[in-house]
Structure formats: C-alpha cells, structure tokens
Amino acid sequence: MVKSGFVYFVLMVTALGTLAAQDQPNPARNNQVVLKYLGAAGWEISDGTTAILIDPYLSRLNAPAPPGGHAIMGDNRRAYGWNDVASPDIAAIDSHIQRADFVLVTHTHYDHVLDVPHIALKTGAAVIGTESTENVMRAYGVPEDQLITVRGGEDYQFGSFSLKVIPSIHSALDHKRYFSSATAPAGMKAPLTFEQIHPEGGTLAYLIRFHGHQILAFGGMNYIEREIVGLEPDVALIGAGASRKEIYDYSGRLMRGLHYPALVLPTHWDNFLAPYSTSQQPAIEALQSFIQEIAAASPKTKVIVPRYFEAIPLEAAK
Numbered sequence: 657m658v659k660s661g662f663v664y665f666v667l668m669v670t671a672l673g674t675l676a677a678q679d680q681p682n683p684a685r686n687n688q689v690v691l692k693y694l695g696a697a698g699w700e701i702s703d704g705t706t707a708i709l710i711d712p713y714l715s716r717l718n719a720p721a722p723p724g725g726h727a728i729m730g731d732n733r734r735a736y737g738w739n740d741v742a743s744p745d746i747a748a749i750d751s752h753i754q755r756a757d758f759v760l761v762t763h764t765h766y767d768h769v770l771d772v773p774h775i776a777l778k779t780g781a782a783v784i785g786t787e788s789t790e791n792v793m794r795a796y797g798v799p800e801d802q803l804i805t806v807r808g809g810e811d812y813q814f815g816s817f818s819l820k821v822i823p824s825i826h827s828a829l830d831h832k833r834y835f836s837s838a839t840a841p842a843g844m845k846a847p848l849t850f851e852q853i854h855p856e857g858g859t860l861a862y863l864i865r866f867h868g869h870q871i872l873a874f875g876g877m878n879y880i881e882r883e884i885v886g887l888e889p890d891v892a893l894i895g896a897g898a899s900r901k902e903i904y905d906y907s908g909r910l911m912r913g914l915h916y917p918a919l920v921l922p923t924h925w926d927n928f929l930a931p932y933s934t935s936q937q938p939a940i941e942a943l944q945s946f947i948q949e950i951a952a953a954s955p956k957t958k959v960i961v962p963r964y965f966e967a968i969p970l971e972a973a974k
C-alpha cells in the first residue's frame with residue numbers, strides 16, 4: 657500500500673508539474689518586454705522573440721568630442737580625429753549584441769550610427785532611418801532589402817509591434833550654435849572617416865507599440881512639441897544630457913505633452929567617449945537635476961537611472 661501510494665503521489669506531482677509548465681510558458685515567450693541600456697542613446701528592447709535596437713553604439717571610441725563633450729583624463733587608447741577612418745570596435749559589439757531584428761537610428765551622428773553597419777551585416781536586421789543613415793549603410797554594403805528609409809510621419813506595422821516615426825530636431829549643442837543641414841550622400845564607399853559618418857541628416861524619434869506598451873524613444877535632448885502632444889507612452893526614453901538646459905521648459909512641456917508617462921528612462925546622459933569600465937559618476941551626479949525636473953513636472957512618474965546592460969523588465973501592460 658505504502659509503495660503504491662508513493663507511486664501515485666509521484667505521478668500526481670509529475671502531472672501537476674507538466675500542467676504548471678504549460679500554464680507558465682517559456683519566459684522568453686510570455687510577451688514580457690525587457691529594456692537594456694547600451695550607453696550613449698543606445699537601447700535594446702526585446703520580448704525574447706523580437707529584438708529592436710535603438711542607436712546602438714558599443715564602440716565608445718576615443719573619438720572627436722561633440723560640442724560640450726570632452727575626452728576622459730588619462731585615456732591612453734588611440735585618439736581619433738575627424739579625418740581618421742571610423743572603425744567600430746567589433747569585439748565590443750560582438751560581446752554585447754548577439755541578435756537584432758530591427759535597428760532604429762535617430763540620426764547620422766557617429767555615436768548613433770557607427771556600429772550599425774556591422775550589426776546589420778552580422779544579424780541581418782532591418783535598419784530604419786533617414787536617407788542619410790541608409791546611405792551610410794549602403795557604403796558598407798548592407799543589402800537594400802534590409803533598408804527601410806523613413807522621414808517622419810510614417811506609422812508602420814511589423815509582426816509583433818508597430819512603429820510611429822516622429823519628426824524631431826537635434827540637441828541644441830554648443831549653446832544653440834549647433835546646426836547641420838548635412839546629409840550623407842549616395843555613392844559613398846567604406847571605410848568612411850568620422851567626418852563622413854557624422855552628417856546629421858535630420859533627426860527622428862520613434863514610438864514603439866509592443867505587447868500593450870508604448871515606448872517613446874528620443875536620440876537626443878530636443879523635440880518638436882506639436883509632434884509629441886497627444887502621444888501617451890507608458891515608457892519614455894528621454895534625452896537627459898546637459899544641452900537640454902538650452903530648451904525652454906524641457907521636462908515640463910514633455911511631461912504635459914506626453915500626459916505624464918509612468919516610467920522615464922534617461923538616455924544620452926553618459927560620457928560615450930569613455931569605455932564602459934570608466935566611472936560615470938560625474939554624469940550620474942549631473943543627472944540628478946533631470947530627475948528633479950521630472951519629479952516636479954510629473955510627480956507620479958518613476959525614473960530609473962539605467963545601468964549598462966541591466967535588464968529593465970516592464971510591468972505587464974494594463
């Protein structure tokens with residue numbers, strides 16, 4: 657009796673175990689959306705099946721500083737000039753990016769686009785960006801069928817997500833003196849110099865609708881208010897670098913226009929001229945005023961300061 661009872665119990669447990677496994681699908685398939693910060697304006701947004709990258713820049717070269725930027729002290733890596741060939745750090749990219757299905761590029765500056773040709777060629781991902789961005793892809797031989805050229809205003813359905821492309825404007829660098837109408841021309845051939853890989857080509861933002869979430873991603877510290885009013889993202893990746901202070905009521909107009917998103921993740925706030933291993937403490941300290949601005953403009957919004965490559969799982973959409 658005891659023995660058969662034990663067998664019955666084992667069978668029961670096995671059956672329950674099987675049921676439980678069916679009730680709780682593979683975490684990679686339960687529509688859980690997870691974000692990871694890649695540094696600079698770079699993000700990975702994935703549900704375990706579809707991986708979307710935004711402005712992935714893993715190379716973090718000791719490259720020409722943007723206005724207001726500066727190389728770190730004691731950096732003994734090679735220092736690049738504007739006329740040097742812009743070669744991505746393939747090892748850095750490959751150690752962090754295993755797969756991608758879509759790469760969204762906000763504009764054609766090297767800290768947004770330099771790594772994208774290698775990622776596109778390696779993964780076969782579709783690259784969505786301006787004509788300028790796509791011309792950089794063409795220079796590196798990324799096949800035409802991987803290129804989806806947009807200008808802002810498109811609202812496209814892809815398998816498990818949809819993507820609204822939002823016209824935007826570049827950060828007001830150099831105390832509002834930054835302006836560029838430059839765009840990467842057709843017909844360039846790799847390898848390109850930093851100068852060639854750095855024509856803005858216009859700036860876009862993206863709204864990604866994915867498993868009930870709406871994730872709004874900016875690639876810098878500016879926006880066109882009328883283009884964002886009425887969007888209701890639950891997650892907003894908002895440029896938090898110092899140049900946002902050039903903008904009138906930057907965080908207030910954003911929070912009101914977006915109707916107070918539940919979660920704000922600051923982006924493009926770190927010093928991307930430094931390797932991942934370098935302390936970002938000065939940038940994290942500078943970020944505190946951004947966190948205060950968001951708290952003042954939208955007290956119920958949660959702000960998470962992302963750590964590189966740390967998974968940020970979104971709560972299930974309501």
Ligand SMILES: [Zn+2]
Pocket residue numbers: 763765826876
């Ligand atoms: Zn830029």
Ligand SMILES: [Zn+2]
Pocket residue numbers: 697765767768875876924
């Ligand atoms: Zn940038």
